[in-house]
Amino acid sequence: MKTLGIQLVRMAILVLLAALGSAILVRYSPGALVDERELDQRMSTETLAALRNQRAIDNGLGSGLFRYLQKAIDGDLGKSQSYNVPITKLLRENAPATLRRVGIGLGSAWLFGLSLAIPVAYFRSAWMLDAGTALLTSTLLSLPAGVLAYLCLTIGAPVEIVLLLVLTPRVFRFSRNVLVQAYGSTHIDMARARGIDELRILFAHVFPSAAPQLLALAATSLSMAVGAIIPIEAICDAAGLGRLAWQAAIARDLPLLLNLTMLIALATTAAMAFTEVVTGHPAENTR
Numbered sequence: 314m315k316t317l318g319i320q321l322v323r324m325a326i327l328v329l330l331a332a333l334g335s336a337i338l339v340r341y342s343p344g345a346l347v348d349e350r351e352l353d354q355r356m357s358t359e360t361l362a363a364l365r366n367q368r369a370i371d372n373g374l375g376s377g378l379f380r381y382l383q384k385a386i387d388g389d390l391g392k393s394q395s396y397n398v399p400i401t402k403l404l405r406e407n408a409p410a411t412l413r414r415v416g417i418g419l420g421s422a423w424l425f426g427l428s429l430a431i432p433v434a435y436f437r438s439a440w441m442l443d444a445g446t447a448l449l450t451s452t453l454l455s456l457p458a459g460v461l462a463y464l465c466l467t468i469g470a471p472v473e474i475v476l477l478l479v480l481t482p483r484v485f486r487f488s489r490n491v492l493v494q495a496y497g498s499t500h501i502d503m504a505r506a507r508g509i510d511e512l513r514i515l516f517a518h519v520f521p522s523a524a525p526q527l528l529a530l531a532a533t534s535l536s537m538a539v540g541a542i543i544p545i546e547a548i549c550d551a552a553g554l555g556r557l558a559w560q561a562a563i564a565r566d567l568p569l570l571l572n573l574t575m576l577i578a579l580a581t582t583a584a585m586a587f588t589e590v591v592t593g594h595p596a597e598n599t600r
Contacts, residue, residue: 320586324579331578332571390572395564400572403557411542411553418476419538423531425477426484431515434492446489450482458541462548472542472551479541480534487530488523495523529588536584539577 384391390400429446436442453461458479465475495501496519504514520527546555554573561569 320589324582324586327582328575328578332575391568393561393566393569395561395566395569400569403569404554404572404576407552407554407557410551411546411555414472414476414546414551414553415535415538415542417473418542419480419534421473421477422480422484422534422538425481426488429481429485430489430492433489434496434519435511437493437496446485450485453478453482454486459544459548462545466549472545472549472553475545475549476538476541479545480538483537484530484534488527491523491526491530492519495519498522532584532588536581539580539584543577 390404392398393400393403396403429450433439433443433446456478458475461478462472462475465472465478498518501514501518504518505511509517542553543555543558545551546553547559550556554576558570558573558577560566561573
């Protein structure tokens with residue numbers, strides 16, 4: 314319980330710091346207090362001054378952020394300045410598409426990553442197989458997510474394919490090392506000597522011994538998927554939280570950007586906290 318409490322406190326602090334950092338970047342960016350309505354030539358000088366004054370109040374780092382947190386506790390996430398609709402409505406409309414893409418992309422990455430890692434770990438002496446998979450995954454790792462997203466956008470591939478290409482090499486590299494170590498254990502050789510078939514060895518001996526590391530990788534890969542889907546959806550112009558975050562940043566929509574930042578930070582810190590609870594050690598970077 315003590316460890317869980319520490320993790321929850323740390324998550325809350327990191328989420329608040331992420332929100333504060335996002336608010337500072339938006340508030341002090343060029344044109345932060347400029348409203349699109351100012352382009353209307355019919356507005357008087359007094360009206361323009363009132364618009365800028367109201368925007369300064371809404372985007373204030375002190376009272377503005379405090380009011381937002383106070384309302385968020387009561388379930389009121391505020392109203393988007395650029396869309397002029399409640400933020401909860403925008404999240405309900407866009408979150409399902411992002412969650413579906415993350416689920417499909419992450420599940421497919423694990424399927425392909427393990428499909429490559431298991432044969433490499435089993436045939437440890439087959440250097441050509443190891444070299445071929447290493448070359449393939451290294452090539453994918455060298456390509457930024459933005460480049461992969463642009464290439465898939467050019468050929469009309471779905472967003473899930475981009476996430477698959479981004480996550481598969483990372484899942485493969487870590488799971489390969491874990492499975493090679495598991496296959497090299499003495500009890501695996503003893504199981505083979507007793508005539509146990511390889512499929513049973515894999516599910517009854519290899520996977521259980523590698524379970525803690527694979528669970529940690531699962532949490533870390535979820536964190537990576539959340540971080541990757543934002544630029545991917547923005548570049549591919551796919552409806553979801555990623556495109557919503559990009560449009561909020563362009564419009565300097567601080568209330569919407571704060572909610573999205575805190576939501577993404579919460580998902581990331583929760584995944585990393587789960588990793589530390591499972592392994593008992595700080596999460597390692599698997600990139």
